[in-house]
Every structure is written in structure tokens, then in C-alpha cells.
Amino acid sequence: MISNIKHQIKNIAIKITSPMFVLKLIKIKGKLSEFLKINPPFTLYIDVSNCALKCTLCPNGDNYPFEGPGRGKMSLTLFKRIVEKFVEENITVKLFAIGNWGEAMLNPEIHQIIHYAKTRSGFMRKGGKISVNTTLNNLPNPSDFLKSGVNEVRITISGMTQAIYSKYHKGGDIERVKSNILKLVEIRDSEKINYLNLKLVFLNFTYNKKDSELAEEFCRKHKLIFTPVDSRLLCVDCFIYFKNEKEKMSKMYNQFVDLLTLTSKSTTIDADNVEFCNLRWNYVTVNFDGQLFPCCGVFEKKHFLGSLFDFKIKDIPKIESKICKICATTPMNNSRDLIISKNPKVISG
Numbered sequence: 001m002i003s004n005i006k007h008q009i010k011n012i013a014i015k016i017t018s019p020m021f022v023l024k025l026i027k028i029k030g031k032l033s034e035f036l037k038i039n040p041p042f043t044l045y046i047d048v049s050n051c052a053l054k055c056t057l058c059p060n061g062d063n064y065p066f067e068g069p070g071r072g073k074m075s076l077t078l079f080k081r082i083v084e085k086f087v088e089e090n091i092t093v094k095l096f097a098i099g100n101w102g103e104a105m106l107n108p109e110i111h112q113i114i115h116y117a118k119t120r121s122g123f124m125r126k127g128g129k130i131s132v133n134t135t136l137n138n139l140p141n142p143s144d145f146l147k148s149g150v151n152e153v154r155i156t157i158s159g160m161t162q163a164i165y166s167k168y169h170k171g172g173d174i175e176r177v178k179s180n181i182l183k184l185v186e187i188r189d190s191e192k193i194n195y196l197n198l199k200l201v202f203l204n205f206t207y208n209k210k211d212s213e214l215a216e217e218f219c220r221k222h223k224l225i226f227t228p229v230d231s232r233l234l235c236v237d238c239f240i241y242f243k244n245e246k247e248k249m250s251k252m253y254n255q256f257v258d259l260l261t262l263t264s265k266s267t268t269i270d271a272d273n274v275e276f277c278n279l280r281w282n283y284v285t286v287n288f289d290g291q292l293f294p295c296c297g298v299f300e301k302k303h304f305l306g307s308l309f310d311f312k313i314k315d316i317p318k319i320e321s322k323i324c325k326i327c328a329t330t331p332m333n334n335s336r337d338l339i340i341s342k343n344p345k346v347i348s349g
């Protein structure tokens, strides 16, 4: 009897944790939300400026022949229009992340943008967070920036010495970055901004282990959150390019990552399930000029879906995009995290 009950519990556990069950739940949740007119809280990614660096594995660098999302800055006026659209359509934002393919700190109005997002009632969900991704090579008005209400600053580095840092972060200056970090630390401590997380994201490459230890020590000393991340190819476009130009790109990648391990962990997603991609359902990604990306993983201009103002926000996940179909059949090392997949296929070589 007891073993029978145990067996039944085990069966239920297997069912409710299976990808198909999760898929069904998402479908039901979507339909129910539509029926009840409840809108889901989205993560909103916005680039407020282009980037000035040329990181090696990034499509902004010199190793890909892509036409990127362009160069420019989002005006405060355009940002306010975006916020008003969310408020009018009754969509609350759970996470507002600034900086995807661009450097947030190059926008001189960054603190006004954050302040507006933080204080406009009906825009952020209760308990929602504002996070900024930056290299911190620039830091205009550090005090205004930290007092804007930003909850998290994610500073990405790849070395603690210039020789190591500049191998990947081309055009960056680690001494300037460290000095800017210390300015933020000082303001955080003197103003007692307790709700602020300062995160140091350290990109692990094959050559920078010693600098990773130095970074960890630096974080301990200055009360930063040390976040080591295993490096990988950065965009959907990059994976597609790699698939077609394996030989040419392998030589370059091998200088940074263990390509064999990376590709052995790569998976493809089932093309039938691509409409359930998590990034389509729960994220909205906007370029500095208001153009919509299919998701934060896509880089090239030719994949823009149109202006954010051309659509109701709740209809954005339903927009068909050619790149999603190509993405579904392209091996990627992080697809398990991004995609709710029925049957990820592990590839080799």
C-alpha cells in the first residue's frame, strides 16, 4: 500500500516537472490571462545608447560581419513615451534592465531615465527592480546615478590588470573601471544606500584564472557581489554564423574558450516549440530608437520586428520572426536556460 502511494507520488512529480507539463501550464496561463484580461509582468530590456567597446566575442566587436542595431542614444522624451505605453496598457514591469548591446553610462540622461521609471506609478510592479548592465568605463554624475533609485549595477570585467582585461574588453581601461567602482562604493557607503546591489560580473576565459582570484578579493574588500560567469558565444546571430563558418571562427574562439566543452554542451530546440520560447513570452527588448528586437539574444538590425509603438505590448510574443525558426535548429550552449524545450538534443563536435 505504502509503496503504491510512493509510486503514485513519484509519477505525479515526474509529470509536473516534465517540459511538456510546463508547456501546457504556460499555454493555460496565457489563455487565462487573456480571458481575465490580466497582463503578465514583463522583463523589459532597453538599450539607451550604443556601446563604445569592441569586445572580442561580442557582435559589436570586429569578428562578425553583422549590421548591428546602429549608433545613438535614447532621449528622455522617447523613454517617457515607452513608459506611458506600458502604463496605458496596464502592463507592469517586474525587472527593468538597462543595457543589452549598449553601454548605459554613455547616455547623459541615464539617472533621469531611472528616476522616471522608478517614480511613475503603474510602471514597475510592487517590489520590481531596476538593473543596469555596464562596463563602467564611463560614469557621468555618479552621485545622481546612485540616488536615482537604481537597485542593481552589474559591472562586467574580464581581468584586473590591463594586459588581461584588454584581451577581451577591447577599448576599455581597467584602471578607470576600478576607480569608477570605488566612486560608487564610496557613495553607497556614505549615503547608506542599503537597497543597492553592486555586482562584479567576472567573465571566465581560459587565460584569466589568476585575475578572477584578484577580482574576488577586490569584491570581498569593497563589499561587492562577486559573480563569476563561464563565457560563451553571445548572440543568436553568433551561433548561426558559427554553424556556417566553423573553421574560420574556431581559431578565434579557441583563444578564449574551451570550444570542445562548449559545443559538447550545446543543444538545439524543437522547432515545434519555438513559440514557447521563454524569451518571447516574458521579455520585451527595445533598441535605443524604439525598435523591437525578437529577444535580447538577437543583434542584427535586419531582425527588428518594427517599432514598439506599432503593437499592443501583450501581442509582442505572438509576432512571427524568421530568426526564431533558424534559432530553433541551431545548436546553442545556453538554449536549455532560454527555451522551454520538449526534447533538447545534445550535439557533439
Ligand code: SF4
Pocket: 051, 052, 053, 054, 055, 058, 059, 060, 061, 100, 101, 102, 103, 135
Ligand atoms: S560585450 Fe558588452 S561591453 Fe563589450 S562590446 Fe559587447 S555590448 Fe559592449
Ligand code: SF4
Pocket: 236, 274, 277, 278, 279, 280, 294, 295, 296, 297, 298, 323, 324, 325, 327, 328, 338
Ligand atoms: S526562439 Fe531564439 S531568437 Fe526567438 S525569441 Fe527565442 S531565443 Fe530569441
